[in-house]
Amino acid sequence: MLIEVAGLNKVYRTREGEDIHALSDVSFGVGEGEFVTVVGPSGCGKSTLLKILAGTLRRTSGGVHMRGRPIDGPSRDVGVVFQAPVLLPWRTVLENVMLPIEIQKRDREKFALQAQHFLKLVGLEAFSGKYPNELSGGMQQRVGISRALVHDPALLLMDEPFGALDAMTRESMNLELLRIWNESKKTVLLVTHSIPEAVYLADRVIVMSPRPGRISEIIKVDLPRPRPLEIINSEAFGRHVVAIRKHFQSLSALDA
Amino acid sequence: MSRASSEEHELIESGKPRTLAQTLREKPEIPLAVVLFVGLVGGWELAVRLFEIPKIVLPAPSAVALALWNGMQGDFLKHFGITFYETIAGFVLGSATGLVLGALISQFRLLERTLYPYIVAFQTLPKVAIAPIIVIWFGYGVTSKIVITATIAFFPLLANTIVGLRSAPQEQIELMVAFTATRWQVFRLARLPQALPYIFVGLDVAIVLSVIGAIVGEFVGAQAGLGYLILQKNFNMDMAGVFAILIVLSGMGIGLHLLVNAIQRRVVFWMDGSSDRVMGA
Ligand SMILES: Nc1ncnc2c1ncn2[C@@H]1O[C@H](COP(=O)(O)OP(=O)(O)O)[C@@H](O)[C@H]1O
Ligand SMILES: [Mg+2]
Numbered sequence: 001m002l003i004e005v006a007g008l009n010k011v012y013r014t015r016e017g018e019d020i021h022a023l024s025d026v027s028f029g030v031g032e033g034e035f036v037t038v039v040g041p042s043g044c045g046k047s048t049l050l051k052i053l054a055g056t057l058r059r060t061s062g063g064v065h066m067r068g069r070p071i072d073g074p075s076r077d078v079g080v081v082f083q084a085p086v087l088l089p090w091r092t093v094l095e096n097v098m099l100p101i102e103i104q105k106r107d108r109e110k111f112a113l114q115a116q117h118f119l120k121l122v123g124l125e126a127f128s129g130k131y132p133n134e135l136s137g138g139m140q141q142r143v144g145i146s147r148a149l150v151h152d153p154a155l156l157l158m159d160e161p162f163g164a165l166d167a168m169t170r171e172s173m174n175l176e177l178l179r180i181w182n183e184s185k186k187t188v189l190l191v192t193h194s195i196p197e198a199v200y201l202a203d204r205v206i207v208m209s210p211r212p213g214r215i216s217e218i219i220k221v222d223l224p225r226p227r228p229l230e231i232i233n234s235e236a237f238g239r240h241v242v243a244i245r246k247h248f249q250s251l252s253a254l255d256a
Numbered sequence: 257m258s259r260a261s262s263e264e265h266e267l268i269e270s271g272k273p274r275t276l277a278q279t280l281r282e283k284p285e286i287p288l289a290v291v292l293f294v295g296l297v298g299g300w301e302l303a304v305r306l307f308e309i310p311k312i313v314l315p316a317p318s319a320v321a322l323a324l325w326n327g328m329q330g331d332f333l334k335h336f337g338i339t340f341y342e343t344i345a346g347f348v349l350g351s352a353t354g355l356v357l358g359a360l361i362s363q364f365r366l367l368e369r370t371l372y373p374y375i376v377a378f379q380t381l382p383k384v385a386i387a388p389i390i391v392i393w394f395g396y397g398v399t400s401k402i403v404i405t406a407t408i409a410f411f412p413l414l415a416n417t418i419v420g421l422r423s424a425p426q427e428q429i430e431l432m433v434a435f436t437a438t439r440w441q442v443f444r445l446a447r448l449p450q451a452l453p454y455i456f457v458g459l460d461v462a463i464v465l466s467v468i469g470a471i472v473g474e475f476v477g478a479q480a481g482l483g484y485l486i487l488q489k490n491f492n493m494d495m496a497g498v499f500a501i502l503i504v505l506s507g508m509g510i511g512l513h514l515l516v517n518a519i520q521r522r523v524v525f526w527m528d529g530s531s532d533r534v535m536g537a
Contacts, residue, residue, distance in 0.1 A: 054434045080434040086427045089526040100435040
């Protein structure tokens with residue numbers, strides 16, 4: 001197992017002194033090279049979970065390990081992508097992708113090639129000298145993905161990376177992400193509130209429910225790979241979607 | 257419909273040299289401004305001559321122009337140099353102090369809580385009112401003018417630096433931290449560049465205020481400078497001379513403002529011209 005989460009709890013204390021139980025007794029594992037998605041309605045603690053794994057948020061109790069070592073802070077072996085691409089507008093596309101290399105003081109020359117490689121992988125090699133405001137939202141997010149991969153991390157954490165994109169762009173980004181995952185052999189943990197997206201991408205889907213955030217079920221997705229987009233119309237795909245949706249019958253916060 | 261066709265029109269025309277008629281059609285404010293200027297100055301000249309207004313009350317534009325010409329041949333340049341030096345030196349001193357203090361305050365809450373009451377108290381003091389004290393402390397030479405100017409240039413930089421350094425989006429910071437950035441790296445790579453548009457607004461406000469600061473200092477007590485010269489000419493009832501110096505002064509202010517703007521456009525190249533940053537004064 002690359003990641004092991006056991007009995008994880010997170011309690012936020014608000015300014016008013018009120019306690020918010022964001023995560024309650026969350027346990028799961030993620031194997032090397034696995035693609036795991038986390039799905040659940042807004043407010044069920046998905047981002048909280050991801051931040052704890054990224055080492056930017058302290059847990060209240062429980063164990064979180066990566067390759068057997070407790071996660072107590074940000075790691076050089078993790079890449080993150082948020083919903084907003086948050087590129088630095090004064091840096092070119094290439095300079096943005098190189099940000100982790102600069103921060104981690106790695107060999108720039110060597111990783112510049114790596115950066116070019118990932119830009120090519122997301123189809124942006126012609127844009128490496130452009131500035132972010134010259135790019136569309138989908139292109140910016142692809143730059144963000146290249147940035148998360150450039151330092152060759154073992155784990156890629158993605159928090160609703162395509163949540164701000166339109167449906168068409170989103171589909172093609174999903175396809176592209178699977179291609180990148182297939183080529184780069186990374187382990188991916190991706191948060192989404194779209195059930196079809198969760199199923200389409202994942203080896204396993206972690207289904208979460210809110211208040212307090214806990215895991216309702218972990219569903220194995222036994223759809224063959226590679227998965228063409230048409231697979232979402234198949235009966236097997238539909239079965240997975242139904243199995244997940246039954247957890248949210250009373251909730252309308254999720255996409256169909 | 258008409259919008260689309262006019263855009264097309266522009267596309268076809270772009271690249272070709274523009275005729276005068278075209279420029280006039282696209283920028284009607286240029287001929288309007290010229291007409292307004294000529295009308296105002298002409299009307300002023302006419303009014304002064306027609307109603308025989310005494311020249312110690314209001315000099316005619318022609319008299320002002322003549323005074324300006326004579327002044328340029330005479331001692332304007334020397335006094336200009338002194339006021340310019342006071343303005344720039346005070347501006348640099350004040351804005352550098354504001355910048356550094358702003359950076360420290362934005363990063364250390366404790367410092368903010370301890371220092372801010374004093375800074376607010378200082379800022380609410382009218383600088384004109386403390387100028388005489390500063391002249392007593394620093395003498396009648398340029399030093400006191402530089403200090404007065406610095407006290408005025410200080411606050412716009414302080415305020416804009418603090419706001420600017422806190423303007424980086426939370427997600428941006430979190431992302432950098434997730435990539436193992438140190439606090440200093442977050443400051444250098446994200447917060448500081450993010451603050452630059454704000455800092456330039458502060459610089460723009462400060463440079464214009466600095467000219468005022470230098471003149472205020474010279475009014476309180478000086479032996480040279482354009483402010484000193486204004487007082488002298490006022491005393492001698494040379495109104496045309498006073499007006500001529502005012503023209504020089506506003507030229508200096510406009511020039512410095514344009515210079516700051518030109519530097520801003522180069523440094524903050526990723527922002528388009530329109531700025532909606534906070535003002536600091
Ligand atoms: N910094 C915080 N302080 C207090 N409560 C928080 C904070 N961050 C998140 N929460 C609360 O924790 C719960 C889970 O939030 P989050 O992890 O962002 O959910 P999700 O990403 O699934 O929408 C929500 O109820 C949210 O209001
Ligand atoms: Mg979230």
